[in-house]
Amino acid sequence: MMKQDLPDISSSAFAHNSGTGTLGKVLSVLETVVTSDRPLRFSDILALSGQPRGTLHRQLSHLVEEGLLTQGRDLCYEPGLRLLKFAYRSWSKNQFRTVAAPHLRRLHEETGETVHLGVLRGTEIIYVDKVESRQTVRMESQIGNASPVYCTGLGKAALSVLPPERLADTLSQLTFHRFTANTHLSVASLTRDLDEARLQGYAFDREEHETEIRCVAAPIHDAGFDLVAGISVTGPAYRVTMEQLENWARPVRQVAMAISEDVEIRLGPGR
Amino acid sequence: MMKQDLPDISSSAFAHNSGTGTLGKVLSVLETVVTSDRPLRFSDILALSGQPRGTLHRQLSHLVEEGLLTQGRDLCYEPGLRLLKFAYRSWSKNQFRTVAAPHLRRLHEETGETVHLGVLRGTEIIYVDKVESRQTVRMESQIGNASPVYCTGLGKAALSVLPPERLADTLSQLTFHRFTANTHLSVASLTRDLDEARLQGYAFDREEHETEIRCVAAPIHDAGFDLVAGISVTGPAYRVTMEQLENWARPVRQVAMAISEDVEIRLGPGR
DNA sequence: GAGTCAGTTCCATATTGTGGAACAAGACGG
DNA sequence: CCGTCTTGTTCCACAATATGGAACTGACTC
Numbered sequence: 001m002m003k004q005d006l007p008d009i010s011s012s013a014f015a016h017n018s019g020t021g022t023l024g025k026v027l028s029v030l031e032t033v034v035t036s037d038r039p040l041r042f043s044d045i046l047a048l049s050g051q052p053r054g055t056l057h058r059q060l061s062h063l064v065e066e067g068l069l070t071q072g073r074d075l076c077y078e079p080g081l082r083l084l085k086f087a088y089r090s091w092s093k094n095q096f097r098t099v100a101a102p103h104l105r106r107l108h109e110e111t112g113e114t115v116h117l118g119v120l121r122g123t124e125i126i127y128v129d130k131v132e133s134r135q136t137v138r139m140e141s142q143i144g145n146a147s148p149v150y151c152t153g154l155g156k157a158a159l160s161v162l163p164p165e166r167l168a169d170t171l172s173q174l175t176f177h178r179f180t181a182n183t184h185l186s187v188a189s190l191t192r193d194l195d196e197a198r199l200q201g202y203a204f205d206r207e208e209h210e211t212e213i214r215c216v217a218a219p220i221h222d223a224g225f226d227l228v229a230g231i232s233v234t235g236p237a238y239r240v241t242m243e244q245l246e247n248w249a250r251p252v253r254q255v256a257m258a259i260s261e262d263v264e265i266r267l268g269p270g271r
Numbered sequence: 272m273m274k275q276d277l278p279d280i281s282s283s284a285f286a287h288n289s290g291t292g293t294l295g296k297v298l299s300v301l302e303t304v305v306t307s308d309r310p311l312r313f314s315d316i317l318a319l320s321g322q323p324r325g326t327l328h329r330q331l332s333h334l335v336e337e338g339l340l341t342q343g344r345d346l347c348y349e350p351g352l353r354l355l356k357f358a359y360r361s362w363s364k365n366q367f368r369t370v371a372a373p374h375l376r377r378l379h380e381e382t383g384e385t386v387h388l389g390v391l392r393g394t395e396i397i398y399v400d401k402v403e404s405r406q407t408v409r410m411e412s413q414i415g416n417a418s419p420v421y422c423t424g425l426g427k428a429a430l431s432v433l434p435p436e437r438l439a440d441t442l443s444q445l446t447f448h449r450f451t452a453n454t455h456l457s458v459a460s461l462t463r464d465l466d467e468a469r470l471q472g473y474a475f476d477r478e479e480h481e482t483e484i485r486c487v488a489a490p491i492h493d494a495g496f497d498l499v500a501g502i503s504v505t506g507p508a509y510r511v512t513m514e515q516l517e518n519w520a521r522p523v524r525q526v527a528m529a530i531s532e533d534v535e536i537r538l539g540p541g542r
Numbered sequence: 543g544a545g546t547c548a549g550t551t552c553c554a555t556a557t558t559g560t561g562g563a564a565c566a567a568g569a570c571g572g
Numbered sequence: 573c574c575g576t577c578t579t580g581t582t583c584c585a586c587a588a589t590a591t592g593g594a595a596c597t598g599a600c601t602c
């Protein structure tokens with residue numbers, strides 16, 4: 001019985017397995033399935049989750065029964081429709097996004113390039129909205145997507161305003177992965193970058209996440225740092241030089257501050 | 272202790288409370304919060320859920336801890352970012368949607384009006400994709416949204432192909448709500464409409480959900496009826512006459528059949 | 543037809559959730 | 573200013589629920 005026969009987790013993203021009891025475990029399973037790139041069969045999940053067969057089987061059954069997962073013809077588990085339903089509501093009702101939306105549009109008109117709005121969540125930036133230059137790509141783009149903090153302009157902007165102890169905490173949880181030649185790979189090099197961003201009030205992404213993609217981002221946050229986010233202007237390297245980005249830094253920062261104020265006023269003086 | 276002191280549910284959409292144990296209950300809570308129109312405080316949820324205070328409190332805490340909900344300044348609970356993250360993945364990976372996408376585009380080019388793709392889930396149609404005439408509205412539109420089966424073209428198209436016993440089952444679960452003067456309000460009148468749709472192979476929405484909005488829809492399904500869905504062309508009444516819809520019926524139906532085939536071939540011969 | 547490997551089912555056990563009640567902390571309101 | 577709601581949070585004995593080892597099915601291989 002004891003839980004120490006699988007004393008720690010060998011495999012994957014199973015870390016925070018505590019506090020929320022049953023729910024946490026089930027969500028871990030859900031997350032592995034949903035965030036995996038390829039369809040997973042029972043045994044795949046079994047390996048990833050490190051849970052006993054019987055347990056996992058019941059968890060998956062429940063998830064399917066609840067519509068959060070679907071089990072397709074090939075016995076592969078896929079995200080279910082109920083998730084979509086949840087998502088639509090979460091997005092369309094998101095107050096922060098609603099407040100920020102007009103500002104995004106303004107910034108887009110000023111720069112002509114793609115504008116992103118992202119919120120810090122743990123060690124990730126979640127994209128909650130964007131305005132695109134041309135409607136080439138649609139929703140698939142970014143919304144709801146999560147990127148690591150350490151290689152995105154938004155991420156670095158957000159980190160740059162965190163109170164020291166929370167920053168330290170976040171940094172300690174990072175695991176680096178090289179996306180491009182410019183990706184930060186250590187807390188040390190990232191910290192230098194953050195120091196610069198903190199002084200300037202904005203951060204760059206110098207092709208650190210994707211080659212040929214650059215951006216400037218500025219931080220947004222509320223008084224209590226309950227909400228830490230950022231706004232950015234992104235463009236392809238061939239069209240957007242670093243000089244261009246430098247010029248956009250000021251407007252981006254101003255818009256970010258405007259949003260911060262709006263948040264404080266319109267969602268604000270409670271807490 | 273016994274659970275029979277609140278023997279039935281007075282308030283709201285708390286019905287299927289069984290089978291999945293703890294998870295089901297927590298998800299019910301999540302759903303009430305997410306689908307509510309206005310922000311909910313603890314007591315609001317308490318009233319809606321009909322659960323004991325202590326229990327509900329813990330459930331909400333866990334949901335917050337897991338990032339599925341956020342508790343804002345005013346103590347109101349709102350959908351959390353993790354939901355968005357989940358959703359994005361579910362959508363972008365959805366195989367059915369991916370397979371159908373090119374067909375949607377084709378149908379849009381042919382008609383010039385908005386094309387929707389929706390999947391049947393219980394008594395609802397969930398919109399999983401669309402191609403719009405003009406990019407006036409963005410994601411907020413429909414994707415992930417759920418509409419009742421009985422008043423949408425997609426819903427009726429989907430119902431029209433269900434095997435009799437499953438249809439009966441679904442019909443018995445319907446509760447009608449008048450959206451417009453044309454909304455079906457009884458199983459009888461809906462059934463007549465479905466019979467017609469079954470014969471023709473396509474269904475209309477004659478301003479039954481929203482006034483001034485019409486559509487034609489055709490059903491899509493796989494061999495085992497695991498997937499029942501539909502595709503539709505929608506337009507404003509001032510621009511799209513019923514004659515026009517009649518003319519589009521054939522192409523819509525053909526595209527629907529093409530998708531059905533594609534599904535069978537590309538996701539198919541396993542099960 | 544013995545041997546894997548993937549998926550499913552079972553059941554005694556103990557972990558986890560339950561819900562009544564008591565406790566804080568505001569917000570009236572007289 | 574002191575009772576008195578109303579709202580949110582905490583506690584804890586108890587019971588429902590999840591757990592996980594083992595045994596079972598069945599398909600595919602050699």
